[in-house]
Amino acid sequence: MKRPLILVTNDDGITAPGIRKLINIVNEIGDVIVVAPNSPQSGKGHAITINSTLSFEELNLDGPQKDFSCSGTPVDCVKMALDKILPRKPDLVVSGINHGANSSINVIYSGTMSAAVEAGVEGLQAIGFSLSDLKWEADFDQAEDFIRDIILKTLENPMPKGVVLNVNIPKLNKSDIKGIKVCKQANAKWEESFDERTNPHGRKYYWLTGYFNNMDESEDADETALTNGFISIVPVKFDMTAYEYMNELNSIYK
């Protein structure tokens, strides 16, 4: 196989330690172009920029890769990379390493995973990587060998069009990680509890807070795998049709 062209993006921003680690890993594997947000874009989901403009600029950072900083969301970054920056379609798109888990329902809020899903919409091979550690100085070294393995396996075993991978890594030392487990998206949700405050002018405002409620104890759920010390891999698709409910719905609208 000739040297692959790899696009790297994320949602924590182009200077985040997580993306710099991911760049180091893929620099050994292929020719790397980074197109990532110029500011944190966590929780941006699949947002795109319609009502304002976008821009990007090339940065001069250490390493053989090319780095482009983009003003938009993670999904904007993928779109701009494909239309304006990359010399050809990339062989792989990797997103992350996210500072914080994107398991279960978080796949839908996550800019990291939305970038990977957008690459899937474009018919590309794509993987999102997240580490269950929100800290800026999280230890990404422990996961390095696993990430390299998953990337190489994906290049050797291309996925069908429309499928991308959501990889979540527990916050453990390398020697304590039990292995890699293929999983489904756990049934879980956030229980919101907005934190109400009053501004100096007497007006109320709110911070989004809440706690995570895992309602899924099943053996093959990604949350279970992470709790048990495994790296979880969920194959993700963007066809959101609930096929299993179509018959009943047809009987209602016949």
Added chain:
Amino acid sequence: MKRPLILVTNDDGITAPGIRKLINIVNEIGDVIVVAPNSPQSGKGHAITINSTLSFEELNLDGPQKDFSCSGTPVDCVKMALDKILPRKPDLVVSGINHGANSSINVIYSGTMSAAVEAGVEGLQAIGFSLSDLKWEADFDQAEDFIRDIILKTLENPMPKGVVLNVNIPKLNKSDIKGIKVCKQANAKWEESFDERTNPHGRKYYWLTGYFNNMDESEDADETALTNGFISIVPVKFDMTAYEYMNELNSIYK
């Protein structure tokens, strides 16, 4: 059945003609509380506001409903409504009527549909309505009877938890609408083509533009139904697991 409590939201903003029409329709059916963005939020997908604050205020608009204008995204509106505004869990959440179609892949970019999906995550009955007409002064009257019919049928036939409806209405006179068709999400995508411009200071900037590429001619795809003059209803779920690829993935990571 006692009078249902209905939450209304959208992504075009609380003053958009589409949401005002939807409010008129549901005012006849139940007790209505509107929590909608105070500014246009098209294309915001499932974005939530993590790194800045949110606020809302009650407006005094015509009609029996209560109107709350919220500073966040459509998904923020649903979260705030449930945690801070509604007296109890609503019996139904309706989003729209969107100015423009949200069929096929647009479900993933759409703030209107993401609000409905978020309600589904909360275990609520939810429907997103969109009219295939981007104009602010689009004629929402033609679809009124169909929308009422779909809302009443949904209240009478509750969906399983985790399923919401994506309803798209063709831009036709009422008498030319052929009926309602249960569909799957069409396989389609946007072919991006950023419009490059130069600002007065010599720096390049871009507008996201593109054309819609429908790759799905199948009879039960929502794009096909719309083209043929039907209202399309796609049951949508937020479990994005590609179950059909799990066996093969397991063989790669065994």
